[in-house]
Amino acid sequence: MEKLTILPRVHERPHRRYQHPLLRVALVLGLIIVSGYAGLLMAFQAPNSRTSCPKVPIDAQQIVDKCANLDIQPSPPADFYTRKQSDRYVPGTKPVLIKNASIWTGNVDGVEVVLGDLFLDKGIIRAVGEVPVHMLDDLHHVTVIDANGSWVTPGIVDLHSHLGDQSSPKLSGAADTNSRKGLVQPWLRSLDGLNTHDDAYMLSISGGVTTANVLPGSANAIGGQAFIIKLRPTAERSPSSMLLEPPFTFNGSGIEEVQPPRWRQLKQACGENPSRVYSGTRMDTIWAYRQGYEEARKLKTKQDAYCAKALTGQWEGLGDFPQDLQWEALVDVLRGKVKIQNHCYEAVDLDGIVRLTNEFKFPIAAFHHAHEAYLVPNLLKKAYGQTPAIAMFATKARYKRESYRGSEFAPRILADNGIRVVMKSDHPVIDSRFLMHEAQQAHYYGLPDNLALSSVTSTPAQVMGQGHRIGFIRIGYDADVVLWDSHPLAIGAIPKQVFIDGIAQLQNPTVISKPEALQHAPKTPDFEKETEAALKYDGLPPLEPRESISSAVVFHNFSSLFLYNEDHVEQVFAVETYVGPPQIAVMQNGRLSCVGSSEACSMNLDMNTRTIDLRGGSVA
Numbered sequence: 001m002e003k004l005t006i007l008p009r010v011h012e013r014p015h016r017r018y019q020h021p022l023l024r025v026a027l028v029l030g031l032i033i034v035s036g037y038a039g040l041l042m043a044f045q046a047p048n049s050r051t052s053c054p055k056v057p058i059d060a061q062q063i064v065d066k067c068a069n070l071d072i073q074p075s076p077p078a079d080f081y082t083r084k085q086s087d088r089y090v091p092g093t094k095p096v097l098i099k100n101a102s103i104w105t106g107n108v109d110g111v112e113v114v115l116g117d118l119f120l121d122k123g124i125i126r127a128v129g130e131v132p133v134h135m136l137d138d139l140h141h142v143t144v145i146d147a148n149g150s151w152v153t154p155g156i157v158d159l160h161s162h163l164g165d166q167s168s169p170k171l172s173g174a175a176d177t178n179s180r181k182g183l184v185q186p187w188l189r190s191l192d193g194l195n196t197h198d199d200a201y202m203l204s205i206s207g208g209v210t211t212a213n214v215l216p217g218s219a220n221a222i223g224g225q226a227f228i229i230k231l232r233p234t235a236e237r238s239p240s241s242m243l244l245e246p247p248f249t250f251n252g253s254g255i256e257e258v259q260p261p262r263w264r265q266l267k268q269a270c271g272e273n274p275s276r277v278y279s280g281t282r283m284d285t286i287w288a289y290r291q292g293y294e295e296a297r298k299l300k301t302k303q304d305a306y307c308a309k310a311l312t313g314q315w316e317g318l319g320d321f322p323q324d325l326q327w328e329a330l331v332d333v334l335r336g337k338v339k340i341q342n343h344c345y346e347a348v349d350l351d352g353i354v355r356l357t358n359e360f361k362f363p364i365a366a367f368h369h370a371h372e373a374y375l376v377p378n379l380l381k382k383a384y385g386q387t388p389a390i391a392m393f394a395t396k397a398r399y400k401r402e403s404y405r406g407s408e409f410a411p412r413i414l415a416d417n418g419i420r421v422v423m424k425s426d427h428p429v430i431d432s433r434f435l436m437h438e439a440q441q442a443h444y445y446g447l448p449d450n451l452a453l454s455s456v457t458s459t460p461a462q463v464m465g466q467g468h469r470i471g472f473i474r475i476g477y478d479a480d481v482v483l484w485d486s487h488p489l490a491i492g493a494i495p496k497q498v499f500i501d502g503i504a505q506l507q508n509p510t511v512i513s514k515p516e517a518l519q520h521a522p523k524t525p526d527f528e529k530e531t532e533a534a535l536k537y538d539g540l541p542p543l544e545p546r547e548s549i550s551s552a553v554v555f556h557n558f559s560s561l562f563l564y565n566e567d568h569v570e571q572v573f574a575v576e577t578y579v580g581p582p583q584i585a586v587m588q589n590g591r592l593s594c595v596g597s598s599e600a601c602s603m604n605l606d607m608n609t610r611t612i613d614l615r616g617g618s619v620a
C-alpha cells in the first residue's frame, strides 16, 4: 500500500518562511507514526490505491502549513526577548545614558521604582538601574543626561486615538475617521486615512505620548481595523513606516503569514452613535453584529472542514482554501487573533455585547468610554474569555444622554473590582497631549498611584497586545521613555524630554525646575462618601447645591490674596512675609467685604455663616 505523507511545518522551526516549500513524500508500508510536535505533526494518508497516483496539488505544502497554523495565537517570536536591536532602530542613533533618575518601571503592579541610570541603545533599553561598564566603553559616542533624580516613565500609550485620521487642529476635509456606508464593515482600515502631516503628532509627543492605537470612528457597529503607530516622524515619511508590529498581511492578501502571527485590532461601537448615523435603533445595531458574525462563523466552518480534509490528505476535489476579503478579519476574531476595542456606554449596550461574545465565542479587549461599566462589574466578568479592560476619560462625562451616569469615581470602583483601568484620549476629543492629565485626575478621585500611572502606560500596552515591548521600562523593551519635570501625577507635569526608539523628540525643550513638593505623587482627598453615593444612586447622586442661609462666606487659612486695583492685579497678602494674627476674607452678598483678623472682620457674621478652610490655597 502506498502512503503519502506531508508534514505540516510548524512555527517553531526557524526561518521556515524562507524555505522553499518541499513536498515530503514518504513511501512506507503499514502505519506511519509521527510523533514529536504533539497534536500538530500528523501523518497524512492520500486517498489512492495501489495503481493510481495521488492527485496532490502543487501547493499542498503551503495548504498544509496554513491549516496547521490556522489557530496559532499571536505572540512575539521566541527569539524576541533576546533581541539586541529594535526592528525600528534608525541607524546612526546615538546611545543615550540617563543618569540618576527615579525610574517608574511599571513592574510589580506599577509599584517598583528604581533609583539609578538608564541606558538606551539600538532602539531598545539595554540597562536599568546599574549600567554594566562594558556597555559604556565607547563613551564619547554616548549622549549623557544627568536627570538629577527626575522621574522617568515609559512613553505614554494611548489605547484609543484618531490621531492622523481626524486632524487636530480641525481642518475641513481632513476627517477620515468614519465611513457611512454600512453598519458592519470589518474590511475598512484606519491606516488608509492616516495623514502624516498632522500637527498633533508633535504636540502629543510633547505631552509624552509615544504610541497610539488609531481606531476608526464610532459611527458603525463594526467600524474597521485599527492600527498602532509610533508618533515620531520616519525617514520614509509614510503612514506604513509609522506602524508598530502590523499584522503581516497588512500590505497584501496573498502574503504568507509568518508564524506566530501578530495581534490585529478591530473597532466596534454600540449605543447612540451607530443608531444616530444609521437612523436605526439598538435592536438594528445588535442584529447587524449577529449577521456579520454569522457570516464569519460560516466561513470559519468551511475553512475548518477544508483543513480537516487537507490535513488528512483528502485532496480529491478540494479546490481553494475558502477565503473572503470582507469577512477574513471577523474570522480572525473568532480564531482569537484580534484585540477588539469596543466603544460602549450603558448597561443595556454592555449586556448586548457580552451576550454577543458568548454567542460567537470571542473576547473583547476593552470597552471604551463605558460610563456605566462601574455600575455593572459582574456583567463585565461574564464576557467570553478574559474580562475586558475599561478605557475611559477621568472626568469627562454627561456630554450626552448615554454618558449621563458617568462618575469621577468610576476608575477607582472598577479597580476595586479587579478590573483593569485605562485612560485614553479619543484624540482629538481630548487632545492626547494631555493624556497624563487624565491619569492625574483619576488619581485625584481615588485611583491608586501605581494604577493611575499604569493606566496610560503598561495597561494599555498589554490590552493592545504590545506588552512585550512597550509600556514598561525593562531590558530589551523599546527605548520609549519620558523624562518629567515633576512627579508625573502632579498636576502640570511636563516632559523635559521624550524618547521614541531611543531618539530624542523635543528640540530645545523649555526646562524649568519645579518645587520639591511636586516631586512626589500628590496627596488626594478622601472621597469615600462620594464614591458610595455614586453607587447608591445608580450614577446620579443628588447634586443640588447647599442652600445658603447667610449672606456671608468666610475663607481662612489661605497663603496669598490678590485684588484688582484700578488697572492691575496686586498681591495684598503673602503668608511668607506676614506676621500677625490669622487673616480671614469675608465675602458678603457676592463681594469681598473685609480682609483682616477675625476680630476686625467679624461684624455682620452670624451663626449660619459658612467658613471654608483653604488649606494654604489662594484667594483672587
Ligand SMILES: *[C@@H]1O[C@H](CO)[C@@H](O)[C@H](O)[C@H]1NC(C)=O
Binding pocket: 145, 146, 147, 148, 150, 496, 511
Ligand atoms: C541637572 O542639573 C544640571 C546642573 O544644574 C543641569 O544642567 C541639567 O539640565 C539638569 N538636568 C535635567 C534633566 O534637568
Ligand SMILES: *[C@@H]1O[C@H](CO)[C@@H](O)[C@H](O)[C@H]1NC(C)=O
Binding pocket: 100, 147, 148, 149
Ligand atoms: C541624584 O540627584 C539628586 C537630586 O539632585 C541628588 O541629591 C543626588 O545626590 C544625586 N545622586 C547621585 C548619585 O548623583
Ligand SMILES: *[C@@H]1O[C@H](CO)[C@@H](O)[C@H](O)[C@H]1NC(C)=O
Binding pocket: 240, 247, 248, 249, 250, 251, 252, 255
Ligand atoms: C509587506 O509585508 C510583508 C510581510 O510583512 C513584508 O515582508 C514586506 O516588506 C512588506 N512590504 C512593504 C512595502 O512594506
Ligand SMILES: *[C@@H]1O[C@H](CO)[C@@H](O)[C@H](O)[C@H]1NC(C)=O
Binding pocket: 557, 613, 614, 615, 616
Ligand atoms: C491650614 O492648612 C493646612 C494644610 O495646608 C493644615 O495642615 C492646617 O491644619 C490648616 N490650619 C488651620 C488653622 O486650619
